[in-house]
Amino acid sequence: MNAVEMKGLTKYYGKSRGIVELNLEVPEGEFFGFIGPNGAGKSTTIRTLLGLIKSSGGSAGIFGKDIAAEKNSILAEVGYMPSEAVFYPGMRVREVIRLSSGLRKVDCTREAEQLCSRLELDISKKVDELSFGNRKKVSIVCALQHHPRLCILDEPTSGLDPLMQREFFEILKERNAEGATIFLSSHVLSEIQRNCTRAAIIREGKLIACDSVEALSRTSARRVHVQGELSLHGLKEVRDLQQTGSGISFLYGGDIQTLLQVLAGHDITDLTISEPDLEEIFLHYYLNTGEERRDSDRTDSKENNGNGGEGK
């Protein structure tokens, strides 16, 4: 069963674009990453999935149920952590956590205690007095205390210190191992690369790639570091060109034979060709100006790697 399913999901705010015809399937039990910069449509997608906003077209479902028709039974199985952790003023942490479980009509006392202990959260404090990171911890407890089948997390680690981030992902991995689906929206690509099995990239409201993280990382583009004197004249598909001391570094998406021929004609002292990390892949998708280029690179990636990942 798919934990999340979108078919032609579209949202316009008046004439402004939100998301355009998103098609995405996230099978139950997956640790899924949703990548995109601010304004790409990540939050609109999540808000539509949760029924906070109504779609302009298409459909969205969770565990096979339509969000428009069965919102309450869907939300009973979802734990949501918003990017902004805002709570009612004047309340103490324990009251917020109790309110959340009360709204769900479930007793989560033991689980809440364990989560608070692991996250080192003082439940006697007032939420107004908490730092952003500590408010995020309250948000984590509210999202996870009822053992949801699907966790939707929007930029969850902003404000958390590295140790807490590690503990948080430990908890998520445990939940994932128990069968929960994790839908992680983030622009911290390293955490997507470390934790997710599959990821989708959204750009200007449209899904531009969806594949296993491994396959996305194995694009045909390569990061090339060259020390020495050279000109890149004759090389196409060069992006993200940077000066690095006595050399240069760039992303190269063209034919490797051509690259070697051009480099052979110059006085170079050192050469490194490596696979770019996901951050660079992300830039590759975002800085690429031509739709055709992007499409051809994705095709190259699949053909070259033969990984069988399902691009969307």
Next chain:
Amino acid sequence: MIMIRHELKQNRISLAAWTAAVGFLLVICILIFPEMKEEMDGVSDMFASMGSFTEAFGMDKISFGTLTGFYAVECGNILGLGGAFFAALCGVSVLAKEEKEHTAEFLLTHPVSRVRIVTQKLIAAELQVFILNAVIYAASIGSIALIGEEIPWKALSLLHLAYLLLQIEIAAVCFGISAFLRHGNIGIGLGAAAILYFLNLIANITDSAEFLRYITPFGYAEGSDIVTDLSLEWGLIGLGLAYGAAGIAAAYVKYCRKDIA
């Protein structure tokens, strides 16, 4: 029930402050009545001869020398205006504050239907109006007993019932407005209450503005009429409650379909 408890807890300080403020002014008015009564013969003549001002506040129909007359104008205005402001505040903020304070995302991602949220928030807002009025009614009776005056049960109860209905209507209309607001705007509620109050004053001054009594709830909560006739204008009350029902219906329709920012 959890949302009702939550709302009452969130607003307990505001409720206590408004109840104390309106109640304090009302009690002070009652406590100074014995002293005022002795000087009222001259004062009543003066109040009865101030032209439009006299008519605006209904002072041409009652005597300031009697407790009911004094209470209807002085205490009526305090409770009418103070209660209306409080009711407007409760109604106009109860839905809109979730978006204004960015707590809507927390609330609406729990398995609670929007119909249930609207219902419980409406009950919470109206319950606060009831609590304020119950406390003030009790304080009023206690104060009258304290100054040794006979308690005019019927006049007093009808007056307080009229003001309670007025506040219920204003809270319900503002509740409807609240569903349309994104950033919360207390000023709209307080402004609406003030306008309704002044519409009634205009209706009292000139016959050509009599129709305004069909718009403002202060039309059926006219203290001087109530203590004189010892009855309420149920036709106007029915119309007022219909306005309130329209406000509530608008709130359900709008909030249940609204995109939450």
